[in-house]
Amino acid sequence: MNFLLGLSPFLLVCLGGLLVWLGTSLGSATVFFMSTPKRKIIDVSLGFAAGLMLAASFFSLLMPAIEIERAKGNLVWVAPTIGFTLGIVFIKIIDFTVPHLHALGRKPHKDGGKTSLKGTTLLALAMIIHNIPEGLAVGIAFSSIDSTSLVGLAGAVSLSIGIAIQDFPEGLAVSFPLLKEGISKWKAFAIGQFSGFVEFLSAIIGFLAVYYISDILSYALSFAAGAMIFVVIEELLPASQNSQHNELATLFTLVGFILMMLLDLAL
Numbered sequence: 001m002n003f004l005l006g007l008s009p010f011l012l013v014c015l016g017g018l019l020v021w022l023g024t025s026l027g028s029a030t031v032f033f034m035s036t037p038k039r040k041i042i043d044v045s046l047g048f049a050a051g052l053m054l055a056a057s058f059f060s061l062l063m064p065a066i067e068i069e070r071a072k073g074n075l076v077w078v079a080p081t082i083g084f085t086l087g088i089v090f091i092k093i094i095d096f097t098v099p100h101l102h103a104l105g106r107k108p109h110k111d112g113g114k115t116s117l118k119g120t121t122l123l124a125l126a127m128i129i130h131n132i133p134e135g136l137a138v139g140i141a142f143s144s145i146d147s148t149s150l151v152g153l154a155g156a157v158s159l160s161i162g163i164a165i166q167d168f169p170e171g172l173a174v175s176f177p178l179l180k181e182g183i184s185k186w187k188a189f190a191i192g193q194f195s196g197f198v199e200f201l202s203a204i205i206g207f208l209a210v211y212y213i214s215d216i217l218s219y220a221l222s223f224a225a226g227a228m229i230f231v232v233i234e235e236l237l238p239a240s241q242n243s244q245h246n247e248l249a250t251l252f253t254l255v256g257f258i259l260m261m262l263l264d265l266a267l
Contacts, residue, residue, distance in 0.1 A: 027171020028192025045169030051256025087226025135202025
């Protein structure tokens with residue numbers, strides 16, 4: 001950690017972005033090594049990812065935002081409430097305006113208005129929308145690093161590790177539906193890992209948007225939390241509960257939450 005603290009914040013966020021990109025890429029690469037996974041594996045994986053994201057949103061984003069406002073002597077609920085709400089609105093606007101395909105559940109459906117785009121393109125757009133808030137969260141977390149303390153760095157690192165872990169099952173869960181659309185394994189992998197690259201870009205954008213304007217940090221952290229929790233509630237949890245494996249998926253949602261909580265608090 002002391003070595004990392006000696007690196008520039010921009011280099012750190014690039015490393016964090018690369019880590020989450022790698023998580024998605026490794027998950028997408030499973031198309032080369034296994035046949036279509038059983039529904040149980042997908043449900044458990046999505047539940048696990050949902051638990052990680054929920055815990056990350058609270059322990060790595062909302063709690064620091066609240067503590068920042070408390071340290072400033074401000075009303076602790078104002079910035080978290082406004083930022084969280086704006087994060088939800090941001091993702092919902094994208095959801096309404098950008099055509100995409102929800103395909104993590106058993107019944108894929110189109111959203112975002114009428115379009116002539118192919119299913120593979122719509123699914124790729126869905127993956128991009130899904131990963132934007134995760135990338136933003138990583139970038140915003142690294143923008144909060146205090147050069148005199150390990151606390152901010154530890155939080156950003158634990159968040160990056162948690163998102164990278166949950167990106168693996170997400171990459172798996174999205175690349176295999178692409179195969180069902182009739183495209184090759186290489187193309188399914190390429191599209192899957194590109195959504196991870198979007199996380200990398202989003203991390204850089206989130207970092208640059210907040211690093212030089214520290215007054216909005218608590219709003220930005222809450223914004224990322226709202227966007228991530230919206231994705232969890234709209235996409236991951238319903239998909240994981242969409243079959244007879246819902247109890248097992250629920251158990252792994254809790255396991256994911258506990259793991260991310262331990263990562264954040266232990267570091």
